[in-house]
Amino acid sequence: MTSSPVLTLNGLSKTFGSVQAAQSINLELFKGEVLALLGENGAGKTTLMNMLFGHYMPDSGSIDIFDSSGTANQLQLGNPQAAIAAGIGMVHQHFTLAENLDALDNIMLGSEKFLELRRNKSRAMQKVQKIMNDSGLVAPMNVAVGKLTVGERQRVEILKALYRDVKILVLDEPTAVLTPQEADKLFDNITAMTQNGLSVIFISHKLREVLAFSNRIAVLRHGRKVGEISSKEANERKIARLMVGEETKVFSRKKLEVGEPVLEVDNLTISGSSKRESISDINLSVNKHEILGIAGISGNGQTILANAISGLVKPSSGKIKIDGENILSFDPSNIIQAGVGRIPEDRHKDGIVGQMSVAENMIIEDLNSSKIQSRGLLNHEAIMRYCSDLSSKYDVRGPGPNASARLLSGGNIQKLILARVFEAFPKLILANQPTRGLDMGAAADVANRLLEARQRGSGVILISEDLDEILSLSDRIMVIYDGKLRIAETHDRETLGLMMAGEAA
Amino acid sequence: MIRVEPRNANSAIFSYGVPILSAFVALILASIPLWLAGAPVLISYVEMAKGVFGSKFAFSEMLTRATPLMFTGLAAALAFRAKLWNIGAEGQLYLGAIAAVAIGTGYIEAPAFILLPLIIAFGCAAGSVGMVVPAILKTRYGADEVVTTLLLNFIIIIFLQYMLEGPLKDPMGLGWPQSSPILDQGMLPPLMERMRVHSGLIIAIVCALIAQFMLARSVWGFKLRAVGENVFAARHAGIKVNRTILGAAAISGALAGMAGVSEVAGLKGYLTSDLSPGFGYAGIIVAMLAGLSPIGVVISALFIASVFVGADSMSRAMSVSSYLADLVVSTSLLCVLIGGFFSRFKLVRAKLEGKN
Numbered sequence: 001m002t003s004s005p006v007l008t009l010n011g012l013s014k015t016f017g018s019v020q021a022a023q024s025i026n027l028e029l030f031k032g033e034v035l036a037l038l039g040e041n042g043a044g045k046t047t048l049m050n051m052l053f054g055h056y057m058p059d060s061g062s063i064d065i066f067d068s069s070g071t072a073n074q075l076q077l078g079n080p081q082a083a084i085a086a087g088i089g090m091v092h093q094h095f096t097l098a099e100n101l102d103a104l105d106n107i108m109l110g111s112e113k114f115l116e117l118r119r120n121k122s123r124a125m126q127k128v129q130k131i132m133n134d135s136g137l138v139a140p141m142n143v144a145v146g147k148l149t150v151g152e153r154q155r156v157e158i159l160k161a162l163y164r165d166v167k168i169l170v171l172d173e174p175t176a177v178l179t180p181q182e183a184d185k186l187f188d189n190i191t192a193m194t195q196n197g198l199s200v201i202f203i204s205h206k207l208r209e210v211l212a213f214s215n216r217i218a219v220l221r222h223g224r225k226v227g228e229i230s231s232k233e234a235n236e237r238k239i240a241r242l243m244v245g246e247e248t249k250v251f252s253r254k255k256l257e258v259g260e261p262v263l264e265v266d267n268l269t270i271s272g273s274s275k276r277e278s279i280s281d282i283n284l285s286v287n288k289h290e291i292l293g294i295a296g297i298s299g300n301g302q303t304i305l306a307n308a309i310s311g312l313v314k315p316s317s318g319k320i321k322i323d324g325e326n327i328l329s330f331d332p333s334n335i336i337q338a339g340v341g342r343i344p345e346d347r348h349k350d351g352i353v354g355q356m357s358v359a360e361n362m363i364i365e366d367l368n369s370s371k372i373q374s375r376g377l378l379n380h381e382a383i384m385r386y387c388s389d390l391s392s393k394y395d396v397r398g399p400g401p402n403a404s405a406r407l408l409s410g411g412n413i414q415k416l417i418l419a420r421v422f423e424a425f426p427k428l429i430l431a432n433q434p435t436r437g438l439d440m441g442a443a444a445d446v447a448n449r450l451l452e453a454r455q456r457g458s459g460v461i462l463i464s465e466d467l468d469e470i471l472s473l474s475d476r477i478m479v480i481y482d483g484k485l486r487i488a489e490t491h492d493r494e495t496l497g498l499m500m501a502g503e504a505a
Numbered sequence: 506m507i508r509v510e511p512r513n514a515n516s517a518i519f520s521y522g523v524p525i526l527s528a529f530v531a532l533i534l535a536s537i538p539l540w541l542a543g544a545p546v547l548i549s550y551v552e553m554a555k556g557v558f559g560s561k562f563a564f565s566e567m568l569t570r571a572t573p574l575m576f577t578g579l580a581a582a583l584a585f586r587a588k589l590w591n592i593g594a595e596g597q598l599y600l601g602a603i604a605a606v607a608i609g610t611g612y613i614e615a616p617a618f619i620l621l622p623l624i625i626a627f628g629c630a631a632g633s634v635g636m637v638v639p640a641i642l643k644t645r646y647g648a649d650e651v652v653t654t655l656l657l658n659f660i661i662i663i664f665l666q667y668m669l670e671g672p673l674k675d676p677m678g679l680g681w682p683q684s685s686p687i688l689d690q691g692m693l694p695p696l697m698e699r700m701r702v703h704s705g706l707i708i709a710i711v712c713a714l715i716a717q718f719m720l721a722r723s724v725w726g727f728k729l730r731a732v733g734e735n736v737f738a739a740r741h742a743g744i745k746v747n748r749t750i751l752g753a754a755a756i757s758g759a760l761a762g763m764a765g766v767s768e769v770a771g772l773k774g775y776l777t778s779d780l781s782p783g784f785g786y787a788g789i790i791v792a793m794l795a796g797l798s799p800i801g802v803v804i805s806a807l808f809i810a811s812v813f814v815g816a817d818s819m820s821r822a823m824s825v826s827s828y829l830a831d832l833v834v835s836t837s838l839l840c841v842l843i844g845g846f847f848s849r850f851k852l853v854r855a856k857l858e859g860k861n
Contacts, residue, residue: 310741312740331743332740332741332743333743333745336742337743342741344741349738350737350738352735352738353730353731353734353738353739354734354735356731356734360727360731364731364738364739365742365743367724367727373724376724376725377722378724378727380722
């Protein structure tokens with residue numbers, strides 16, 4: 001490995017609202033190197049790469065690109081065109097190819113002049129052929145992209161980047177959609193390309209491939225760079241520890257005698273249209289006075305599991321029993337009536353009707369209650385009173401009960417949802433990523449409410465990718481990976497980290 | 506770079522001032538073609554105003570024109586609030602009219618207090634069916650209701666022509682494709698002597714008041730709004746989305762059917778295939794202009810009817826082409842719709858900082 005840098009990121013920071021997505025991150029990339037960027041979801045990997053590529057404007061910091069003579073040139077920030085001109089290429093996790101065009105057209109697309117009259121396809125083909133020979137990335141060029149396999153499409157994406165003479169190639173979770181064999185082949189190709197002087201940053205959370213194919217590993221957590229380690233010195237335990245951190249939030253969690261099971265899920269299988277939407281053979285149970293933590297990196301089936309328990313999707317097979325009674329019809333209203341309170345993963349989409357008022361959103365799950373309506377007509381005064389009571393009880397701050405719910409901050413939206421869920425005194429609470437995107441204060445509030453519910457006698461399922469949260473709140477822990485749920489026998493960070501990455505613990 | 510962002514709070518000046526300002530801008534813009542056509546602009550506008558407010562008759566004609574627009578406007582507004590795009594009010598109007606004529610031309614002999622409610626009930630039911638069918642196709646099979654309702658319009662109009670040439674044809678009609686007249690006791694009573702304005706107007710306003718109240722204060726209206734604003738959250742909260750959509754479809758179709766009843770049993774007395782000069786489509790504009798508020802529909806129907814009637818009368822008085830009247834109408838609509846957009850959204854210049 002040569003030691004001349006091609007790229008340095010100097011103190012890049014970015015905040016979204018109250019969330020600090022990146023905090024003065026420094027990073028160096030050397031010529032011919034493969035740098036792996038590791039971290040949990042929301043750790044800031046994609047934010048960082050989007051700043052590099054000019055999609056996001058950093059709040060502070062700068063980026064230097066070094067030319068062949070080793071002189072530093074500051075990159076114009078917030079401008080993708082400048083990034084492309086500086087030789088940075090990015091291959092996104094989700095493909096950006098036009099499926100009805102053939103591969104060669106896709107590769108040429110965007111690098112031709114707008115008003116060029118004649119398209120020189122044969123010259124382009126020659127160039128692509130040379131790149132294919134050098135790198136070993138081979139894909140059929142004259143077939144519509146829609147007809148190619150996923151692996152071939154990805155090679156087309158990479159060829160498209162290489163076609164623009166990139167010096168720095170960023171791959172965002174390149175193996176997420178590949179079979180292990182395809183992934184191994186891809187990394188062979190990457191190694192071949194780095195021999196010709198290309199530098200590669202690849203984002204992943206698969207420890208095995210990171211260790212096998214990178215030269216250096218940088219780990220991000222909560223928007224900070226928490227470690228940098230040479231791959232030779234690294235091992236899976238070391239990285240897992242870096243990824244999930246060691247500090248633990250302290251909550252007063254009293255020991256409680258668990259009660260009867262409130263939820264039993266037997267052999268639940270859902271075959272969705274993609275892997276992310278499928279789960280197989282899920283068995284779990286939650287008892288009264290108990291929090292079951294389900295850890296896992298998102299996209300491993302949590303959403304679909306939560307949707308099944310919420311009644312939003314019909315399982316292909318299996319049973320969901322609440323209080324011993326099988327919920328057959330799988331309809332959200334039945335599930336609510338059976339005593340399940342749900343804190344949805346996407347609170348803006350599933351949690352609130354943004355254009356309706358805060359008060360209306362508080363009662364939306366309880367429209368049959370005689371407290372707020374009689375004979376189909378809403379009692380406006382009662383609703384207002386109910387809303388202001390709950391707003392003070394649950395500390396929902398905003399412009400008042402009549403204001404649109406979309407005007408509330410993320411934390412206050414979550415408190416509104418908590419108020420709605422808790423006031424129904426549910427037997428079971430399904431909390432899916434309840435603190436994602438919240439600041440510390442709001443997150444602590446959510447955690448305390450979940451503990452309060454446990455104290456009160458509810459069973460709680462806590463789905464989260466924040467291991468700290470899982471560890472500090474859960475009585476039992478399970479890990480979801482690739483649509484399958486496994487029990488974590490030992491509750492230590494490293495074991496869980498490995499299980500979340502799909503490695504046998 | 507310029508982005509569009511929703512305004513957070515609408516001030517009173519905005520919500521009332523913008524439509525008035527837009528109407529004003531429309532008059533200024535519409536004066537250009539008037540001037541080009543050689544008509545004195547100011548006098549033309551005076552004639553236009555006279556055509557609406559100049560006499561009791563003129564005013565009653567405007568109200569007569571506004572009545573079906575209120576019904577079709579309400580039909581569109583209620584469906585659109587549930588994000589159910591009913592483009593088929595024209596067809597549902599004719600279904601209502603066909604049912605009214607089928608019942609009211611002697612098939613049943615009954616006194617007014619029985620016959621009139623029957624005509625209304627059958628007309629509304631027929632319109633309702635015309636919207637529920639596409640709604641079922643949407644909820645059951647995911648068929649786009651914009652396409653199905655729009656195409657149903659043509660099917661219904663051909664069905665209407667068949668009915669007027671066949672089963673409903675007036676034997677005394679000298680061969681014209683028109684229905685027999687509705688019995689006198691089946692007619693909606695007129696509101697003013699020797700004027701055409703009829704009690705359909707009262708029914709329309711009452712419908713608007715009820716719709717306004719139900720949307721704001723009933724559980725049914727709550728569900729309809731929730732489904733329309735965010736179907737995901739509504740489903741998650743246990744609201745039965747399909748049932749809500751079907752309910753909205755039934756009411757929307759019934760209101761459009763009522764427009765047909767009101768035109769045939771209030772105004773014309775018999776059914777022809779040119780009963781509606783596009784009231785169903787104009788209802789969409791009425792509803793959009795009203796910001797989908799039922800009370801707003803009454804006001805915007807009055808506004809649009811005024812522009813229609815006034816512009817017509819102006820083009821006759823000034824002897825300019827009647828196309829100019831259409832031009833005035835469409836300019837006003839465009840201006841008010843654009844104005845409505847700006848009262849709800851603002852344009853923001855996106856900052857691009859830190860260029861090195």
